[in-house]
Amino acid sequence: MNGEAGAIAAAFSGSLGTFSLDVAFEAPMRGVTALFGPSGSGKTTILRCMAGLHKLAGRLSVGGEIWQDDAAGIFRKAHQRPIGYVFQEASLFPHLSVRKNLLYGARRAAKQGAEELIREDEIVSLLGIGHLLGRAPLALSGGERQRVAVGRALLSQPRLLLMDEPLSALDRMAKDEILPYFEALHRHLSIPIVYVSHDIAEVERLADTLVLLERGRVLAAGPLFELEADPGLPLLRAPEAAVTLEGRIASIDEAYALTAVSVAGGMLVVPGIQGRLGDARRLRITAADVSFSLSPPGDTTILNCLPARILSITGQTDGEPQVTVVAGLGADGAGARIVARITRKSLEALALAQGSQVFAQIKSVALLASGA
Amino acid sequence: MTTGSMDSDDADETGLATARMGRRGAPLTLIAALTLLLAAMMIGAMQLGRYPIALADIGGAMLRLFTGGAAAGQIDTVLWQIRLPRILAAVLVGAALSAAGAAYQGLFRNPLVSPDILGVSTGAGLGAVIGIFLSLPVLGIQLFAFLAGLATVALVSAIGLLVRDREPILVLVLAGVVVGSLAGAAISLLKILADPYEQLPAITFWLLGSLSSIRNGDVLSALPMILLGLVPMILLRWRINLLSLGDEEASALGLETHRLRYLIIAAATLMTASAVAIAGVVGWVGLILPHLARMLVGPNFERLLPTAMLMGACYLLLVDTLARTMASIEIPLGILTALVGAPFFLWLLVARRDGW
Numbered sequence: 001m002n003g004e005a006g007a008i009a010a011a012f013s014g015s016l017g018t019f020s021l022d023v024a025f026e027a028p029m030r031g032v033t034a035l036f037g038p039s040g041s042g043k044t045t046i047l048r049c050m051a052g053l054h055k056l057a058g059r060l061s062v063g064g065e066i067w068q069d070d071a072a073g074i075f076r077k078a079h080q081r082p083i084g085y086v087f088q089e090a091s092l093f094p095h096l097s098v099r100k101n102l103l104y105g106a107r108r109a110a111k112q113g114a115e116e117l118i119r120e121d122e123i124v125s126l127l128g129i130g131h132l133l134g135r136a137p138l139a140l141s142g143g144e145r146q147r148v149a150v151g152r153a154l155l156s157q158p159r160l161l162l163m164d165e166p167l168s169a170l171d172r173m174a175k176d177e178i179l180p181y182f183e184a185l186h187r188h189l190s191i192p193i194v195y196v197s198h199d200i201a202e203v204e205r206l207a208d209t210l211v212l213l214e215r216g217r218v219l220a221a222g223p224l225f226e227l228e229a230d231p232g233l234p235l236l237r238a239p240e241a242a243v244t245l246e247g248r249i250a251s252i253d254e255a256y257a258l259t260a261v262s263v264a265g266g267m268l269v270v271p272g273i274q275g276r277l278g279d280a281r282r283l284r285i286t287a288a289d290v291s292f293s294l295s296p297p298g299d300t301t302i303l304n305c306l307p308a309r310i311l312s313i314t315g316q317t318d319g320e321p322q323v324t325v326v327a328g329l330g331a332d333g334a335g336a337r338i339v340a341r342i343t344r345k346s347l348e349a350l351a352l353a354q355g356s357q358v359f360a361q362i363k364s365v366a367l368l369a370s371g372a
Numbered sequence: 373m374t375t376g377s378m379d380s381d382d383a384d385e386t387g388l389a390t391a392r393m394g395r396r397g398a399p400l401t402l403i404a405a406l407t408l409l410l411a412a413m414m415i416g417a418m419q420l421g422r423y424p425i426a427l428a429d430i431g432g433a434m435l436r437l438f439t440g441g442a443a444a445g446q447i448d449t450v451l452w453q454i455r456l457p458r459i460l461a462a463v464l465v466g467a468a469l470s471a472a473g474a475a476y477q478g479l480f481r482n483p484l485v486s487p488d489i490l491g492v493s494t495g496a497g498l499g500a501v502i503g504i505f506l507s508l509p510v511l512g513i514q515l516f517a518f519l520a521g522l523a524t525v526a527l528v529s530a531i532g533l534l535v536r537d538r539e540p541i542l543v544l545v546l547a548g549v550v551v552g553s554l555a556g557a558a559i560s561l562l563k564i565l566a567d568p569y570e571q572l573p574a575i576t577f578w579l580l581g582s583l584s585s586i587r588n589g590d591v592l593s594a595l596p597m598i599l600l601g602l603v604p605m606i607l608l609r610w611r612i613n614l615l616s617l618g619d620e621e622a623s624a625l626g627l628e629t630h631r632l633r634y635l636i637i638a639a640a641t642l643m644t645a646s647a648v649a650i651a652g653v654v655g656w657v658g659l660i661l662p663h664l665a666r667m668l669v670g671p672n673f674e675r676l677l678p679t680a681m682l683m684g685a686c687y688l689l690l691v692d693t694l695a696r697t698m699a700s701i702e703i704p705l706g707i708l709t710a711l712v713g714a715p716f717f718l719w720l721l722v723a724r725r726d727g728w
Binding site for chain 2: 051052053077078079080082083084085087091093094095096104105108112152153156162
């Protein structure tokens with residue numbers, strides 16, 4: 001495997017009852033890697049194997065350090081791995097205050113002489129838990145408890161943060177409340193995070209790298225935006241198919257309250273003043289919001305019309321009303337990929353084919369959150 | 373942990389206490405008050421009984437003990453041979469069961485467990501019943517109770533180790549219930565087979581728990597075992613707090629807790645089995661008193677352990693004194709503790725589902 005020093009390389013196989021797992025993937029040592037798939041796809045098992053909480057045959061190296069290698073007889077137990085692990089439901093020490101819970105992680109890290117890369121005040125402000133420090137864990141809400149648990153995990157100065165559906169035990173409101181804090185962590189900390197989720201909305205907001213799982217196998221692994229636009233994968237076939245794009249704020253129109261975000265191959269306008277020049281932003285475009293025309297559209301209320309080139313067309317079979325089109329932004333199609341769902345009738349009327357030059361009209365661009 | 377960190381914990385948690393429930397005063401004051409209460413109750417219990425002894429006579433008897441004066445007949449006999457051993461046994465057994473209960477509740481992260489949870493009490497009960505069935509002397513019965521209690525825990529733990537890939541705490545608890553009911557079946561069988569005039573009453577009385585036949589030797593034989601179980605709890609009291617997380621959470625924080633957990637289970641079992649060996653099966657003490665103590669001082673084991681032990685001692689001394697003075701016949705302890713314990717347990721179940 002190449003570039004293992006800067007990567008997480010994992011391979012596990014084995015069976016648990018009737019369920020068999022056989023996976024191998026690589027993920028970068030930075031950003032958020034999401035293990036994504038339906039329940040029963042093995043994502044939590046993989047995470048537990050990475051933590052050393054569960055042992056399957058395999059190999060795991062993290063940033064060049066071998067944590068498991070059956071061939072060499074290496075298996076570091078969970079408590080010997082420099083990890084932070086966030087469980088579905090946070091359990092804090094009931095006899096310690098929030099602050100003491102946080103410091104518990106830090107104290108151990110200091111004892112082991114770990115370099116203090118993550119500071120307490122930084123974590124407290126990123127997670128917004130300053131006002132909770134004096135409280136007892138019993139007095140916290142589910143979302144607050146989970147934020148404290150994340151803080152405690154991070155202050156133990158782990159080399160890798162593992163999160164097992166940390167939002168699944170929370171209700172919608174608590175989820176919406178906590179996600180911005182996770183995004184802030186993602187933006188400000190350099191520690192790699194492996195995040196298990198079955199919720200595509202969480203993945204779109206947080207993940208950089210995606211490991212797509214199904215029934216104990218890896219369907220695909222790679223950058224999120226590539227996998228979203230891969231015609232061979234179920235993400236694109238799903239009715240709610242969408243792509244995420246990373247960009248930076250290029251200009252701000254204060255008179256009309258619009259923000260222009262430059263992405264690879266073009267510029268997209270989103271409503272509202274969404275930050276300062278140069279800020280990183282993550283955008284989401286659903287396949288249903290994209291249509292194509294052959295010439296630059298004249299009178300239209302749609303702000304985002306960009307030249308693009310069609311890269312692939314799938315689902316073009318008799319009896320199917322719609323086809324799925326992947327296009328690359330820019331006249332050469334080398335920019336960011338977008339996906340569109342259009343009728344087969346329109347496709348044939350405009351004689352669209354792979355390589356066609358088009359103008360993509362994007363009815364709505366959602367600002368997901370601030371990207372990396 | 374060092375004493376230094378304990379001090380800083382204390383300083384920090386004063387604010388926490390007020391924020392949390394406002395009923396956690398300075399624990400030292402509480403412990404001193406409980407100690408005084410226990411001492412007062414012991415002196416009170418010495419006076420009460422079929423043969424009342426005046427306070428002045430107790431003072432005189434104590435004085436004689438130190439000055440080596442001639443014994444004043446019956447008073448000294450009742451006090452030193454019968455009443456004091458019984459009081460000390462109540463204190464010892466109450467403290468031991470309560471300490472074991474506090475440890476089990478912390479280990480299993482479940483407020484509704486008690487020394488019965490691993491089948492310890494029933495297992496030790498079976499051992500004692502076998503001893504009675506074989507017409508062994510008292511010491512033999514105690515030894516059997518103790519060995520059977522340990523064997524039960526060993527069996528339950530072995531099942532826990534065999535069943536992998538399941539929630540380990542749940543497996544242990546279920547294994548305890550199953551092994552406990554097997555022991556219960558064996559006890560029933562022995563009761564049917566036992567001599568109905570000689571052995572059956574003894575078995576029944578023993579299974580209900582009683583301190584009526586306690587002698588000095590019993591106290592002296594149980595004391596070292598109970599202390600042996602107490603030592604690791606005192607030495608590791610700070611680390612026992614860490615067990616409230618569960619093994620997986622703990623190991624994800626870089627802690628290895630398996631061995632500690634088994635060590636504390638063994639220690640708590642040793643204390644329970646020793647108590648059962650001299651007092652019979654006294655239920656409920658190990659459930660209720662640790663709970664009340666936790667309500668008073670919170671879940672920090674450093675405070676919980678002494679508070680629970682003192683409260684357990686006071687409680688069992690009170691119940692045993694009632695048992696021997698309330699009616700003309702001895703009321704078995706198990707009956708009185710169940711009368712208080714069962715309603716309390718139901719209340720816990722219904723009213724305090726918010727955790728602990």
